[in-house]
Amino acid sequence: MLKLSKYIENNIDKAQVGAIKGGECFLNIAVLMDVISNLNVLQKITFFIIFLDLKDAYGSLNREILYEMLRSREALDENEIQLLNFILTNTEITINGKKGIKTSSGVYQGHLSSAFSFVIYIDEFFKGIKKVFKEKYIKDEMVNTNLTALGYIDDTAFIVKTVEDLTVCITSIKKECKRLDLTLNFSKSAI
Numbered sequence: 631m632l633k634l635s636k637y638i639e640n641n642i643d644k645a646q647v648g649a650i651k652g653g654e655c656f657l658n659i660a661v662l663m664d665v666i667s668n669l670n671v672l673q674k675i676t677f678f679i680i681f682l683d684l685k686d687a688y689g690s691l692n693r694e695i696l697y698e699m700l701r702s703r704e705a706l707d708e709n710e711i712q713l714l715n716f717i718l719t720n721t722e723i724t725i726n727g728k729k730g731i732k733t734s735s736g737v738y739q740g741h742l743s744s745a746f747s748f749v750i751y752i753d754e755f756f757k758g759i760k761k762v763f764k765e766k767y768i769k770d771e772m773v774n775t776n777l778t779a780l781g782y783i784d785d786t787a788f789i790v791k792t793v794e795d796l797t798v799c800i801t802s803i804k805k806e807c808k809r810l811d812l813t814l815n816f817s818k819s820a821i
Contacts, residue, residue: 633705633706633710634705634706634743634746634747634750635746637703637705637750638746638749638750641703641705641753642749642750642753643753643756643757643760643779643781645756645778645779645780645781646749646752646753646756646781646782646783647780647781647782658780658781658782658787661778661780662679662780662787662789665677665778665789666679669791675791676791677789677790677791678789678790678791678793678795678796678821679787679788679789679821680787680788680789680790680796680799680800680803680819680820680821681785681786681787681819681820681821682785682786682787682788682803682814682819683784683785683814683815683818683819684784684812684813684814684815685813685814685815686736686813687748687784688736688737688738688739688744688748688784689733689735689736689737689739690735690736690811690812690813691735691736691737691747691748691751691811691812692735692810692811693715693718693734693735693736693737695751695810695811696737696747696750696751697711697714697715699750699751699754700714700747700750703750705750714743714747717743718733718737718738719732720732721738723738745783748783748784749783751810752781752783752784752786754806754810755786755806755807755810755812756779756781756786758802758805758806758809758810759777759779759788759799759802759803759806760777760779762798762801762802762805763776763777763795763798763799763802766798776790776791776792776795777789777790777795777799778790788803796821
C-alpha cells in the first residue's frame with residue numbers, strides 16, 4: 631500500500647483533492663465558491679458547472695482496465711498486480727445476509743487497496759477529459775483557462791465558460807465513460 635500511496639502523491643492530478651495528503655472536500659467547495667464569485671459576480675461571465683456522480687463507482691470498475699492502468703503507469707509491478715487480482719477475485723462478501731458472494735468487477739469499498747486503485751482509475755478519467763481541452767487550446771495548465779476540474783474521489787465537477795466548451799466537455803465525458811467502462815448516475819448528475 632505504501633507504493634500506491636507514494637505513486638498517488640507524486641502522479642495524481644492535483645484537482646483530485648481527496649487523493650492528496652491533507653486534501654479535504656471543503657477545499658473544492660471553497661474553489662467552487664471562488665469561481666462562482668469571480669466569474670459570475672465580479673466578471674459577469676456566464677459559465678456552466680457539470681456535476682457528475684458515477685453509478686456504483688467502486689463496484690463497477692473494470693478490473694482488466696485497472697490492471698492495465700497499473701501496468702502502464704508502473705504504479706505496481708506484475709507480481710503486485712497479480713496479488714491485487716488474487717485479493718479481488720477471492721474475497722467473499724455478504725450482501726443482505728447472503729454469504730460467500732464473489733464479484734467479477736469492481737473493488738471493495740473500505741479496503742485500502744481499493745481506495746488507491748479507485749483514485750488511479752478516476753485519475754485516468756480526469757486526464758482523458760483534460761487532454762481534449764489541452765489539444766483544443768494547446769495549454770499546459772487547465773485550471774483557470776477553459777476547463778476547471780474539481781474532484782473528491784468519486785464526486786466530480788467540471789466548470790466551463792462557453793456553450794462550445796460545455797459541448798466538448800459532455801462529449802469528452804461520454805467518451806471517457808465508454809473507454810473506461812463507467813456509467814453516470816443521471817439522477818445525481820446535473821448541469
